Amino acid sequence: MDAVIWFILSWLALVGVLYIFKKDAVKYFVAIYWKSEKLVKYVVLFTEKLRFIPLKVYLVSVLVLFALPLFLAMPLIRPDGQLSSLPGFLYILVGGTVNAMRMLLGGAPVQEAAAGSAGVTPIVPGLTLPWDQLPYLAVAIAVAVVLHELMHGYAALRYGIPVKSVGVFSLFYVLSGAFVEPDEDQFxxxxxxxxAAVLASGVAANVVIAIIAMLIGVFGAWAGLGGAVFGTSAYGIHPGDRVIEIRGCGFVERVYTPDDFVTKINVLAGLGPLLGINETISCKPGDKVTLVAYSWFHKYEVQVDYSNFTTPSQLRWLYTDGSLYQGGVRPGDVIKRVEGCGVARDITSSGDFLAFVLESKRICKAGDAVKVYVERNGTIHVFNVTLVEKDGRLFYGIGPTSFPLLGYDYGPVKREQLYNTDFTKLIFWLLVVNYGLAAINALPIYPLDGGQLLAAVAQRKLGEKKGAAVVNVVTWVLAAMLIFNIALGLIGEQYRVLEAIR
Structure with missing residues (x-):
């Protein structure tokens, strides 16, 4: 509720100041609409500064950048510098629609079909966006929209198309934007x-901003501006302080986000295989783990006993076609000891057992027997487990939720008690907003930039009547797909992923 109050107060303060200086720009204190011919001179000044760019080079550059998020692949640069890519949004939209429709027609639940859709989520504060994210979103929208429109104006002036006015609008921060109005007859x-140059320039600007934001994110992470901010006291870290590094048992890792912290403490606990990370940690009871933390401008280290990064070896869940279940082991059992394939090991944590599983997969084969000692209802039971294969590999029947995970099921701190830094939140929203604007505006849906570009090309090649018909068909088909994915995402609550940036 506090976030809502601050949201309303900040809006009233903004429109109040604007009302004093520009009364007619405020509409009933719920909206802002300011259009000015005087601001055109700043677009002209900006254009003059960049007039040295050859038009042919500029045209090719903006068209490539325009195609990047729609038809090619958008590069994704993680805070640790790792590079991946996101397929063109048109392929995601069409493929997600076909996949979701097939799942729904096959009787799949809406939530499952939504997970297989394009994942389009409208950003609505209080509904799909937590209120406390609004300040970062507002800054990101301001940067994205202003530069988007500025580049439209730049391209128009470079090609001799006059700009009539420049303006901004906002409805309670949510529906906000800027616009550059070129002379319609000249256009x-x-x-x-x-x-093509004018229409592609806005999308190209958003793509460049998104890439720059990611690069700034990498630099900021290197400079220690990321990390996991603790909302509660745990592991000797005070509330409000952030962990930026974990060291111990040969494990040295930087921490960039709360999810990163949770993943790495689970790897440290030997639970990496449950997360798809087959990394072995050589820790033992009595070893120390060092957490490097920041409190404002003060850096400090906390040493924590390794036992704080282990979880009980009590099974929570098993595949019924796996070796353990078929051998008599059941969820709720606590694994105490394993013997087999020349290895005998007492089990004190779930990480111990997973280390044995990894080792046995190197030295055992299907048909070998492993003796498993478990505690069930206070009594020790011994099971002779015959190892079975699945897809050519030994299969114990262990899945992601088979043992308790730190930060989720066990430990002094939960994932929901960890927060991103302000820097990380701002970079996240700069990326999301600019990529979102680029992907949506590039779609060939009229009157979006992509739709207008399609109309210009289609009408030149096919004539005005046939070209308009092509544009109408493409627009209605893609608009229907977009609306379908948005509706499915809202019903299936796919927007919950946005809460991870809290």
Missing amino acids: KKASTEAK
């Missing part, structure tokens, strides 16, 4: 090349 008369 209609312009060449296809000029129209």
Whole structure:
């Protein structure tokens, strides 16, 4: 509720100041609409500063950047510098629609179909977006929209199309934007090349901003601006302080986000295999783990006994076609000892047992027997487990939720008690907003930038009537897909993923 109050107060303060200086720009204190011919001179000044860029080079550059999020692949740079990519949004939209429709027609639940859809989520504060994220979103939207429109104006002036006015609008921060209004008659008369440059420039600007934001994120992570902010006292870290590094038992890892912290303490606990990370940690009872933390401008280290990074070896869940279940072991059993394939080991934690599983997969084969000692209802039971294979590999029947995970099921701190830094939140929203604007605006849906670009090309190649028909068909088909994915995402609550940036 506090976030809502601050949201309303900040809006009233903004419109109050604007009302004093520009009364007619405030509409009933719920909206702002400011259009000015005087601001055009700043667009002209910006254009003059960058007039040295050859038009051919500029045209090719903006068209490539325009195609990047829609048809090619958007690069994704993680805070640790690892590079991956996101397929073109058009492929995601069409593929997600077909996949979700097939699942629904096959009788799948809405939530399951939503998970297989394109994942389009409208950003609505209080519904799909936590209120406390609004300040970061507002800054990201301001940067994205202003530069998007500025580059439209730049391209128009470079191709001799006059700009009539510049303006901004906002409805309670949520529906906000800026616009550059070119001379409509001159734009209609312009060449296809000029129209393509003008229409592609806004999307290209958003792609560049997204890439720059990711690079700044990498630099900030290197400079220690990321980390996991603790909302509660745990592991000797005070509330409000952030952990940026974990060291111990040969394990040295930087921490970039709360999810990163949770993943790495589970790897430290030997639970990596449950998360798809087959990394062995050589820790033993009595060893120390060092957490490097920041409290404002003060850096300090906390040494924690390794036992704080272990979880009980009590099984929570098993595949019924795995070796353990078929051998008589059941969820709720506590594994105490294992013997087999020349290895005998007392089990004191779930990490111990997973280390044995990894080792046995190297030295055992299907048909070998492993003796498993478990505690069930206070009594020790011994099971002779015959190892079975699945997909050519030994299969114990252990899955991601078979043992308690630190930060989720066990430990002094839960994932929901960890927060991102302000720097990380701002970078996240700069990336999400700019990529979102680029992907949506590039879609060939009229009157979006992509739709207008399609109209300019189609009408030149096919004539005005046939070109308009093509644009209408493409627009209705893709708009229907977009609406379907948005509706499915809302019903299936796919927007919950946005809460991870808290």
